[in-house]
Amino acid sequence: MVTGALEGRADAWDEIVRRYSHQVRLALLARGVALDAADDLVQESWMRLIQQQRAGRLRTLELPGLAIAQAGWLALEARRTAARRAAVARFAPVPALELEAVADTGAEADPAAVALRHERAALVRRALAECTPREREVFEAAYGGEARAHADVARAAGLSVQRVRQLLCNARARVRRALTEREQVDRKSEDDA
Amino acid sequence: VNHLRPDEIEALVIHGDPLADDSRRHLASCPACAGLVEREARLELAIYDGAAALGDERGAGAGAAPAPAASGAARGSLVWTYALSAIAIIMLGVAALLLMRQERYVRPATTAASMDSRGGTRVAPPPLDARFSPDTPCLRDPRTYMPGFDVVPPEPPGLRTTIHALKP
Numbered sequence: 001m002v003t004g005a006l007e008g009r010a011d012a013w014d015e016i017v018r019r020y021s022h023q024v025r026l027a028l029l030a031r032g033v034a035l036d037a038a039d040d041l042v043q044e045s046w047m048r049l050i051q052q053q054r055a056g057r058l059r060t061l062e063l064p065g066l067a068i069a070q071a072g073w074l075a076l077e078a079r080r081t082a083a084r085r086a087a088v089a090r091f092a093p094v095p096a097l098e099l100e101a102v103a104d105t106g107a108e109a110d111p112a113a114v115a116l117r118h119e120r121a122a123l124v125r126r127a128l129a130e131c132t133p134r135e136r137e138v139f140e141a142a143y144g145g146e147a148r149a150h151a152d153v154a155r156a157a158g159l160s161v162q163r164v165r166q167l168l169c170n171a172r173a174r175v176r177r178a179l180t181e182r183e184q185v186d187r188k189s190e191d192d193a
Numbered sequence: 194v195n196h197l198r199p200d201e202i203e204a205l206v207i208h209g210d211p212l213a214d215d216s217r218r219h220l221a222s223c224p225a226c227a228g229l230v231e232r233e234a235r236l237e238l239a240i241y242d243g244a245a246a247l248g249d250e251r252g253a254g255a256g257a258a259p260a261p262a263a264s265g266a267a268r269g270s271l272v273w274t275y276a277l278s279a280i281a282i283i284m285l286g287v288a289a290l291l292l293m294r295q296e297r298y299v300r301p302a303t304t305a306a307s308m309d310s311r312g313g314t315r316v317a318p319p320p321l322d323a324r325f326s327p328d329t330p331c332l333r334d335p336r337t338y339m340p341g342f343d344v345v346p347p348e349p350p351g352l353r354t355t356i357h358a359l360k361p
Contacts, residue, residue, distance in 0.1 A: 022209040023241055029234035034227065035205075035212070035220055120243035121250050128247075143244035150208065165208070172207070172240065179239050 002061045008053060017046050019147055020064040027068040033075050041078070045071040064147070123182055127174040138164055139171035195219065197226045206233040 004012030021042050028038035045067050052058045128136050134157075141153045142164075148156070154164040197216055204210040212220065220226050336342065 023238070025209070026206065026234045026238050026241070029206070029230055030238050032227070032231050035217060035230070117242060117246040118250075120239060121246035124240070124243035124247050140244065140248075143241055145245055145248050147241070168207075175240050175243065176236060179236060179243065183236075 002063065006053060006058065006061055013046075013050060016061075016063060019149065020067055021046070023064040023147060024067045024071050027064075028071055028075055031072070031075060037075075037078065041071050041074050044074055048074070119182070120179065123178040124175050127178040128171065130174055131171045132167075135167045135171040138167040139175070142168055196223065197229070202226075202230055202233055206230065206237050 001012050001015055005016055024042045024045060025038050028041055029035065033041065048070055049058065049061075049067060053061075128139065131139065138153055138157060138159075141148050141156065142150060150161050150164050150168070153159075154161045157164065159167075195215075197212075197220060201212065201216055205212055220230065
């Protein structure tokens with residue numbers, strides 16, 4: 001799929017957009033971008049990536065990381081533009097925005113991010129150990145590297161979409177509980193400090 | 194004020210389902226609902242991240258180990274490899290046996306058969322007047338060294354006697 005996209009095949013790009021758009025939109029929503037703006041930015045991100053590929057400037061395609069980084073950069077640009085316009089309207093100096101919004105691009109090099117990722121992996125592993133094999137299978141298919149759509153997971157597993165969603169809901173509830181508990185512990189320790 | 198219901202937020206964040214127009218408009222104007230969506234999205238992203246990290250760790254831990262589907266194929270190919278190897282070894286063994294039976298190595302005679310005291314081969318001694326092949330340089334027939342080889346056997350008495358006819 002990635003190879004096909006790098007070769008410029010339209011069907012490969014369609015599949016990539018279909019598969020990873022949800023994660024890109026989630027990344028924007030998680031940064032506080034409004035839903036309508038997030039949808040626009042997702043589209044814009046894919047268009048930019050396709051343009052980069054057509055211009056021959058796209059050598060590798062790490063997904064969904066690259067699309068999320070692109071969307072994050074666009075969101076930052078949108079905020080900058082909005083801040084600039086507001087400042088011009090108020091005759092005030094343009095505020096400098098931090099580059100935290102595109103932190104995904106260098107996440108692999110950040111030791112704290114790496115540690116957090118390992119910790120999350122351990123929590124997910126522990127939570128999945130309590131799930132049934134079917135729940136685990138469905139969860140890994142939906143949330144794994146390929147991030148397959150629920151309909152695709154259902155087709156592959158020979159289940160109905162409704163059943164897949166039910167299994168996914170059970171597995172996700174356990175994982176979510178583990179992650180939330182950890183988050184609360186972190187928040188409490190921060191408050192104590 | 195009708196805030197977004199939990200199932201609407203769940204449908205939006207987890208399944209990526211589109212929101213109804215009313216809910217969409219409300220979300221755009223309600224900081225509380227936007228905050229809830231943001232929090233759920235962050236959590237959902239953390240789940241994606243954790244699952245991806247788990248997949249990466251499994252991949253790194255397994256090293257070059259194949260995926261479950263591939264390992265089944267590898268097991269099958271391993272059985273075939275063993276079977277083919279065993280067949281090849283058996284065929285080589287049979288071929289070697291056949292060759293050994295056809296071309297059994299014969300030790301060249303270093304002593305005359307008639308002088309072999311071990312009695313291994315029961316060969317009649319060659320007649321004294323037997324003609325041997327001319328000697329090959331450096332490989333003279335050892336039988337020519339046997340004692341008495343050059344001794345001329347005694348002629349029977351009267352062999353060369355000339356009998357003159359009696360004249361009447």
